[in-house]
Amino acid sequence: MTKAILEPNQKNNIDLLLQPVKDNTTITEATIHELIAASEYKNLYVDNGNIKNAIAELNSVLKPLQAKQTGREIRYQILERRDAQISIEIDKDEMAASAEISTALGGKHLTAKAILHSAQKAGVTKGFSKEELVKLAQHAAREQAGSIVKGPIAHGKEPINGKDGKIKHLVESAQDRILKPKEREDGSVDMRDLGDIICVKIGDPLAKKIPPTEGTKGFSVTGTPLEPTPGTDIELKVGEGTVLSPKNNHILVSTRVGLPRIIENGMEVDEVYKIRNVDVSTGHIEFEGSVIIDGDVCEGMKVIASGDITIGGFVESAFLEAGGDITIGSGIIGKKQDVEDLKASDIVMSVNIKAQGSVYAKYCQYADISCQNLRIENQLMHSIITVKERLWLGSEEKANGKLIAGFISAGTSVHAGTVGATAGSTTIIQFTEQLEHLHEKMEKLETLIEAESTKTNEMKAGLDKLKKLPKDKVNPELRDKLMSTYKHHATQMGSYLNDKELLEEEINQYMMAVYIEATERIYHGVQLYVGKYHEKTKREYGPSRMRYKERKVIIDPIVNT
DSSP: OOEEEEEEOTTSOEEEEEEOBOSSOOOOHHHHHHHHHTSTTTTSEEOHHHHHHHHHHHHHHHTTOOTTOBOOOEEEEEEEOBOOEEEEEEOTTSSEEEEEEEOOBBSOOOOHHHHHHHHHHTTOOSOBOHHHHHHHHHHHHHSOTTOEEEEEEEEOBOOEEOOOOEEEEOSOOHHHHHHSOEEOTTSOEETTOOOSTTOBOTTOEEEEEEOOOOEEOEEOTTOOEEOOOOOOOOOOEEOTTEEEOSSOTTEEEESSSBEEEEETTEEEEEOEEEESOBSTTTOOEEESSEEEESSOBOTTOEEEESSOEEESSOEESOEEEESSOEEESSEEEOOOOOOTTSOGGGOOOSEEEEESSOEEEEEEESEEEEESOEEEEEEEEEEEEEESSEEEESOSSOOOOEEEEEEEEOSSEEEEEEESOTTOOOEEEEEOHHHHHHHHHHHHHHHHHHHHHHHHHHHHHHHHHHHHSOGGGOOHHHHHHHHHHHHHHHHHHHHHHHHHHHHHHHHHHHHHHOEEEEEEEEOTTEEEEETTEEEEOOSOBSSEEEEEETTEEEEEEOOOO
């Protein structure tokens, strides 16, 4: 019978040796594949073309032979040792590169160094990971011969944008001081001892400008440098009673003895008027600067300051007005009055507080307060509040205070632990002031649009009349003037219409952004107004957020994740 033998050749590859003998047995391609599978050479590359050629030649040799007659030997290389092959792929953004390895077929495996060299030839120059290169080489060596292995080999580095410049305050403000009262020897605190620590002397450093940074460059795997966006610079604002240090123009120093007050991007130093109490014995206080009151502001008294007002004790049925912040160490107490059946505009509270900045107190009842931001630490009851931005009931870290009854007009949001009361007292919260301002702008725009529309139509009517006239009757100068005027008003109307569209989006975005948030519960009877949209709670809710959505006010549960 014909013998089929696998035999190494001089190239260390494997030949198929066929020794033909004419008999009834048949050798086919399948026979050869079975021979390979049973051999030690099964992991080598198989040349199927040469197997076909060998079988075809065998049949050709056997055909003319007589039974049991031997023919000439046939030899073909059908198995080849092949080294592992690699291709490199670079992502479109050039921020990563990976390798695809076709594992070795009896040949050499790729080392980590060989993978590195292949990547470099393909244009990858930076961001290699030695760990990933070694891991990929080891993985490919373990896999079945001729299989495909893929893995990352290099990563680009995104640039790190620069940090914006910022202002670092080097001294405490009066509000900082009162929120961290002086500790007694026994560990208790004295809210009425504000001390002299908040006063600065001439030459004291107040604030420091931290310059912006350039950022850190990145790179792609092909070595292209990626530039960062530098931080935005900030100007250190020189306020009243301050000057830039002659030794370092990034430091603000005091030019007077007084009270440091934080302003946007800087500080001011106010002249300070300090007094123990404000009562009938001292009279009203009106001061160009800041006022520090260690004790209380008593009933019927007025304190007006162009700077901050800092009070260690209580404010009782008094009037306060500040160009800066108002900080009250204890509470705000007004006279109780029945306000349930009155409009907010008809109510006159015995406590009236106005501040251009923020207001802080431990608790507050029966007061009328207008300011930028308001934080009441414990409880706010039966008051009229107007805040341009945020109302916060609770500690600095968590809104866990109580908002009970009253009329609240807020700019951005209202935060509390509980809103409303079990008794169902009227608690009205509205976000209308900013919307009224935006709607006023809308009315002005619509007036302008209407005027431009009228003028555009008039010019168009004039041009239409000219078109109907014979050409020799048309005054070219008049026609050109009408056309120019028409285009001007049409363009202006288009600009106003675009402004209207942007304003409509601004109104919608504002309405979607405002909300009430209660971290514990909202009681029944709480009313929220967002423009003309209104909702009143009819039952008690757990932690919830009231907000406007799709032309109505909704109440969503707050789910802690």
